[in-house]
Amino acid sequence: MSADPALAWAGPPIPVVGIGADGWAGLPDRSRSVLRECAVLLGSARQLALLPDEVAARRESWPSPLLPALPGLLAGHQGTRLGVLASGDPMFYGVGVTLARVLGAGSLRVFPQPSSASLACARLGWPLTEVSIVSAVGRPLDRLLPELAEGRRILVLSADAGTPGRLAELLRGNGFAASSLTVLEQLGGPAERVVSGTAAQWREPPGDPLNIxxxxxxxxxxxxxxxxxxxxxxxxxxxxxxxxxxxxRALTLAALAPSPGETLWDIGGGSGSVAIEWSRTHPACRAVAFEMLARRRSQISANAATLGVPDIEVRGEAIAELTADAHLPAPDAIFLGGGLTTPGLFGHCWSRLPVGGRLVANAVTAESEASLLAWCAAHGGGLRRFQIYRGEPLGRYTTWRPQLPVTQWSVVKGPDAARM
Structure with missing residues (x-):
């Protein structure tokens, strides 16, 4: 991982030391030695309070919000023996991830302790590799929803003492009231406590804020x-x-072929279904939905929250947005579900799609189908037509009702297109 030159660290690698609820007593000798050598230690007030007096470093709590203050904070400590105290494994949803992203991995030395997930699985007898993990720390709890499936084991990293109650309410409201909950507080420390119940019957008052x-x-x-x-x-x-x-929709997502970490532009979002189901395929997938009508933009956001992907970005009419924001991160794939006959729309999208990116367009009118034929002739790709029939009642019998036929063009942008 390369460092951002604006945040490059000129000194020796910064030790990032993980500490558990058992505090100083649970640290190995190497971690203790590293902390004794630091002149300044950054961390949360709770973490810093776990250190004994023999650690002589000046202790500074993280500012909030952290990211905007980070450049000035690090610049102020250039030339000092700076260290960072983190919770458990610093690279497990921890500050180590942030520091590695902004400074580069070469600027850090990470000394991990067991993560809260490892400790929880050890208590429960769960195989860690088969468990889904969702963080509610600085993230919407709704992101749990795509993980819900019968018998699925999930660990939720709590934001505070109120997270278990909010989680139980979320499960009750989404057809999973029978789910079992186990709250594990202060794992590994002298105040460790475990409380169990079901979402339907959960009435436990908020406990310790350090819980999973x-x-x-x-x-x-x-x-x-x-x-x-x-x-x-x-x-x-x-x-x-x-x-x-x-x-x-299923055929369209298959053509778009989402992979973890990729970004989709959904042009003519409507109800947001393609952007939402792209994002649901993996927690790291991202989507931007472009929709001209304000009421539909509101509906996209509501649908996204209901279906557990509230991070979808919703924007206005595509040409206006793309013209106004030349720095919008490039997509890995684009879906044209509306506005195919809008002058200039395809050109805007095609010019912003990188080489290797995919574009899929669906047409239901003769005019929009003509656009697909022209684009396919100019840029290659493949054409398909779908005709879906659904069984519906006809008196005492069943008949097949046809849906509108859909013509689909899908194409991968090649290197020659970038030189046109």
């Missing part, structure tokens, strides 16, 4: 099944009916 919650998901009969796979039921979405239907 273990969930065994148990769904209620009759709930709508919502998995990470594309093609969620149409009824999972609110809105005015401007929605890529489930069958076509």
């Amino acid at each position: 919650v273990a969930v065994i998901a148990a769904g209620e009969p009759g709930r709508i099944r919502l998995t990470r796979l594309p093609g969620l039921p149409d009824t999972a979405y609110g809105g005015d009916g401007q929605l890529t239907k489930a069958e076509v």
Whole structure:
């Protein structure tokens, strides 16, 4: 990982030492020696209070918010024997991740302790490699929702003492009231405490703010099944009916081919279904939805929160937004679900798509289909047409009702396109 030159560290590598709830007594000799050598130690007030007087370093608590203050803070300590105290494993949702991102891994020496997840799995007898982990620290708790599946084991890193109660409420409201909860407080320390119950019956008052919650998901009969796979039921979405239907949505996501960490631009977001299901495929996937109508933008945000991907960015009309913001991070894939006949829209999208990026466009009118044929002739790619029929009642019988046929163009931008 390369360092940002503006935040480059000129001194020796900064030791980042993890400490658990057992404090100084639980640290190995090497970590203790490193802390004794520091002249200044940065950390949270709780972490710094765990150190004995024999650690003579001046102790400074992190400012809040941290990121904006970090450049000035580090610049003020250039030339000092600076150290950082972190909770457990600094690279497990910890400050070590932030420091590595802004300084580069070469500017750090990390001394980890067991993470809260490792300690929780040790107490519960759970295999850590088979457990989903969701952090509620500085993140919406709604991000838990895509992880919910029958029997799934999940660890939730709590933001504070109130997280277990909010988690129980979230589970009750989404058809998982029968799920079991185990709150593990102050793991590894002298004040360790474990409380168990179900989401349906959870009435425990807030306890220690340093806690992690273990969930065994148990769904209620009759709930709508919502998995990470594309093609969620149409009824999972609110809105005015401007929605890529489930069958076509699944085929569209297959063509877009999301991978962890990639970003999608969803042009003509409607109800946000393609952006939402792209983001649900993996916690690291990101999406930006462009929608002209304000009421639909509000609906996209509401649907995204309901379906557990509240981080989706919602913007206005695509050409206006792309013209105004030339520095919007480039997408890995673009979906054109609306506005195909809008003059200049394809050109804006194609010019911002990097080489190797994918573009998928769906057309339901003759005019928009003509655009796809022209773009395919100019840029290559493949064309497909889908005709979906759904069984519906006809008196005492069942008949097949056709949906609108959809023509789909998908293309990967090649190196020659960048030179056009």
